[in-house]
Amino acid sequence: MMGTRRTIVVVLILAACQSSAPPPERSARAVPPATSCKPEAPIAIEVATRAVGNTELEVTARATPTRDVPSIELVLVLPAHANALGATTARFAATNAGDVRVMTTRIRVDHRTSSITAVARLPVDDVELSRTATVAIGAPAPAPRTEVYVLPDGELAREVRP
Amino acid sequence: MTPRLRVTPTPDYGPPPEPRVRMPAFAMMRRLEIALVASLVASVACGGFETTTSPDDPQPDAPMNLCGDVTATGTCLGNELVRCVDNALATETCAAACITEGNTPRCIGPEVCSGVGPLGRCDGDVLWRCDGAPALTDCAAANQVCGYRDDIAGYACVDPASVGSHRVAGTITWEDRALAPGSLADPVAKPARGVMVAVVDDATNALLATVSAADDGSYVAHYTASGMVRIVTYSRSRSDARPARVRDTSGYLHAVGVAPFAAGARATVDIMVGATSTASGAWNALDNAVTAMDWLRAHGVATISPVYIYWQQATASGSYYQGANNELHLDGDDGFDDVVALHELGHYVQDEYSDSDNPGGAHDGSPADPRLAWGEGGATWFAIAVREQPYYIDWSTGGGWSVELEDRVHAASLTSAMSQNVSEWMVAEVMWDMTDPASGDADSVDGSASRVWNVLVGYLTSPARVDRGRAGLDLVEFLDGWFQHDGMMTCGPMRALVRDKYSFPYDFAGPAGACP
Numbered sequence: 001m002m003g004t005r006r007t008i009v010v011v012l013i014l015a016a017c018q019s020s021a022p023p024p025e026r027s028a029r030a031v032p033p034a035t036s037c038k039p040e041a042p043i044a045i046e047v048a049t050r051a052v053g054n055t056e057l058e059v060t061a062r063a064t065p066t067r068d069v070p071s072i073e074l075v076l077v078l079p080a081h082a083n084a085l086g087a088t089t090a091r092f093a094a095t096n097a098g099d100v101r102v103m104t105t106r107i108r109v110d111h112r113t114s115s116i117t118a119v120a121r122l123p124v125d126d127v128e129l130s131r132t133a134t135v136a137i138g139a140p141a142p143a144p145r146t147e148v149y150v151l152p153d154g155e156l157a158r159e160v161r162p
Numbered sequence: 163m164t165p166r167l168r169v170t171p172t173p174d175y176g177p178p179p180e181p182r183v184r185m186p187a188f189a190m191m192r193r194l195e196i197a198l199v200a201s202l203v204a205s206v207a208c209g210g211f212e213t214t215t216s217p218d219d220p221q222p223d224a225p226m227n228l229c230g231d232v233t234a235t236g237t238c239l240g241n242e243l244v245r246c247v248d249n250a251l252a253t254e255t256c257a258a259a260c261i262t263e264g265n266t267p268r269c270i271g272p273e274v275c276s277g278v279g280p281l282g283r284c285d286g287d288v289l290w291r292c293d294g295a296p297a298l299t300d301c302a303a304a305n306q307v308c309g310y311r312d313d314i315a316g317y318a319c320v321d322p323a324s325v326g327s328h329r330v331a332g333t334i335t336w337e338d339r340a341l342a343p344g345s346l347a348d349p350v351a352k353p354a355r356g357v358m359v360a361v362v363d364d365a366t367n368a369l370l371a372t373v374s375a376a377d378d379g380s381y382v383a384h385y386t387a388s389g390m391v392r393i394v395t396y397s398r399s400r401s402d403a404r405p406a407r408v409r410d411t412s413g414y415l416h417a418v419g420v421a422p423f424a425a426g427a428r429a430t431v432d433i434m435v436g437a438t439s440t441a442s443g444a445w446n447a448l449d450n451a452v453t454a455m456d457w458l459r460a461h462g463v464a465t466i467s468p469v470y471i472y473w474q475q476a477t478a479s480g481s482y483y484q485g486a487n488n489e490l491h492l493d494g495d496d497g498f499d500d501v502v503a504l505h506e507l508g509h510y511v512q513d514e515y516s517d518s519d520n521p522g523g524a525h526d527g528s529p530a531d532p533r534l535a536w537g538e539g540g541a542t543w544f545a546i547a548v549r550e551q552p553y554y555i556d557w558s559t560g561g562g563w564s565v566e567l568e569d570r571v572h573a574a575s576l577t578s579a580m581s582q583n584v585s586e587w588m589v590a591e592v593m594w595d596m597t598d599p600a601s602g603d604a605d606s607v608d609g610s611a612s613r614v615w616n617v618l619v620g621y622l623t624s625p626a627r628v629d630r631g632r633a634g635l636d637l638v639e640f641l642d643g644w645f646q647h648d649g650m651m652t653c654g655p656m657r658a659l660v661r662d663k664y665s666f667p668y669d670f671a672g673p674a675g676a677c678p
Contacts, residue, residue, distance in 0.1 A: 030478055032480075032524055033478065033479060033480025033482075033493070034480075034524070035479065035480050035482050035491070036479075036480025036481055036482050036493070036524075037480075037481065037482040037483060037506070037509065037520075037522065037525075037538070038480070038481045038482070038502055038505060038506070038556065039525055039526055039527045039538070039554075039556070039586070040480070040524060040525070040526060041526065041563070042524070042526050075560060077559050077560045117558075117559040117560055119558075119559070119560035119561075121563075124526045124527055124528055125527065125528050125572065125585070126570070126572075127527055127563070127565050127587070128563055129526060129527070129563050130558070130560065130561075130562060130563045131558075132495070132558045132559055132560060132562075134495075134559060144440055147367070148414060149367040151369060151396075151415070152369055152372075155398075155407075155415055156409075156413055156414045156415065157394075157396060157414055157415040157416075157417045158410060158412075158414035158415070158416065158417060159394055159417035159418065159419045160416075160417065160418050160419070160439065160440065160441055161419055162419070162420060162421050
């Protein structure tokens with residue numbers, strides 16, 4: 001019984017220590033929103049990062065068109081302080097709806113709060129449309145200090161305080 | 163210290179004439195009148211019958227001074243600035259009004275109204291209003307102060323006993339990032355036109371005074387308090403002329419406040435909503451709503467319906483408009499996407515002032531149901547007409563994407579029916595060509611936004627509208643409406659535009675009649 005309690009305490013301490021470090025894997029995904037009424041690129045894009053050692057990340061971008069498309073271009077947009085260790089652009093020929101196109105590369109980057117964006121570009125008729133997905137990297141950004149209250153007419157307000 | 167102004171009201175505010183110097187018959191009569199008075203005054207002062215001369219007397223061959231009391235600095239006479247130039251009166255007709263600042267008169271033009279807005283502005287205790295004509299009132303001359311009366315009257319001269327004991331003023335700005343195809347410019351501070359500003363009790367969050375910023379971002383608030391207070395700006399415009407607000411996806415207004423201070427301790431408090439703030443996109447969305455509503459009023463809409471915009475950073479809801487409750491949702495990465503925001507406001511305009519049978523659903527610009535193409539293309543027309551730039555732009559990291567809508571042609575098929583599926587881009591392109599002038603572009607239609615707008619709020623909402631093409635509202639009815647409003651004089655250039663340039667098989671035989 002005593003040993004179990006000690007184990008729980010150790011696990012909690014470890015969890016607490018790890019909560020301030022960047023998680024080893026992160027991902028973000030953007031799909032054509034069902035509700036959107038602006039012209040939307042017919043493609044889903046996902047970007048995922050996986051820590052490889054202390055200063056490297058493996059970045060994977062996956063694009064899945066929702067209709068047959070004549071070509072796809074995948075591009076990674078990296079923060080200025082990151083160095084790519086491989087290609088950050090890939091081009092794919094005609095792709096059927098539902099087929100997945102993948103690009104994986106490694107980057108060297110420190111733990112500053114930042115983000116990586118994957119862009120999927122494709123032509124629709126003669127217009128090049130695109131969709132992006134952005135994943136946060138590095139230390140999590142501190143949440144702004146806010147205060148919520150009700151205005152006299154019942155409207156709610158969320159105030160960002162200095 | 164604010165310079166004291168003496169104001170001469172303007173009797174009329176028609177199209178602003180160019181400032182000019184003139185000497186018409188009326189002015190000549192006035193010059194003679196003033197000169198006559200001046201000469202009589204001079205003769206009386208000189209004794210009238212004095213025959214001796216002095217060295218100060220003008221020589222017989224010296225030019226006669228016809229200016230009387232009018233100096234080279236000049237004076238305001240109604241809407242005219244009169245100066246003495248080479249011993250003669252020169253009159254400048256002011257574009258808006260003639261004012262005297264200190265002892266110096268000057269003309270002001272209608273551009274002074276660009277920083278005022280529908281609720282006025284206080285410059286010290288001088289009240290600026292632009293309710294049709296620019297008008298300045300020195301409140302202090304009537305022992306009043308310039309302050310905020312309410313959201314209907316806005317800024318006014320008010321009894322100092324009726325306002326709070328403390329006065330705070332300042333400027334609200336936000337950082338815009340100008341949009342262009344493929345780029346978002348560096349942040350530039352802009353006045354937060356019409357935004358709500360409040361003095362808030364720091365202990366209870368009670369609003370002690372609520373005002374609206376003028377169009378130059380300035381505000382003045384009077385309040386009474388004894389504890390700590392803070393100034394807060396909210397993503398809302400309270401004026402009936404611009405009833406818009408921006409909430410986050412949980413339904414909260416965005417608000418940005420400053421550090422609290424003791425009541426009365428600060429007379430000036432400025433707030434700047436930075437481009438990196440989590441609220442920045444809300445101020446951009448609100449500014450787009452203000453722009454759209456001003457455009458509507460400039461095009462004859464008397465009553466502006468409210469719009470409720472929802473935007474929050476890092477959300478992925480898509481961008482869309484819900485007509486049932488005037489809700490406009492903007493995707494998290496559309497915070498600085500002016501064209502997307504105005505496109506969605508275009509749906510609000512269709513919903514409130516025109517018409518659409520848009521069935522909705524996913525679309526990517528390729529040929530689609532003509533009712534969808536009309537709804538989406540019409541909304542895009544509103545965006546590019548307001549911006550006066552023929553580009554649809556959806557920016558995102560990496561540059562996003564854009565469509566040029568003046569030179570590119572997303573043609574239909576002349577061998578198909580009028581009810582064929584068409585591209586929303588083609589609808590926007592045709593409407594843009596009917597908006598821009600004939601010169602300097604690829605089409606010969608000499609159009610204007612007002613003429614297109616007249617069709618949108620006229621024939622398209624009329625019970626006389628005849629359903630042709632695909633069942634429901636589409637480009638065919640809009641073209642029918644063009645000829646209803648403009649007559650058949652544009653048949654030639656419209657045929658060249660619609661059939662030759664865009665290969666759309668419109669029959670030119672709508673309710674207004676048949677083109678030859």
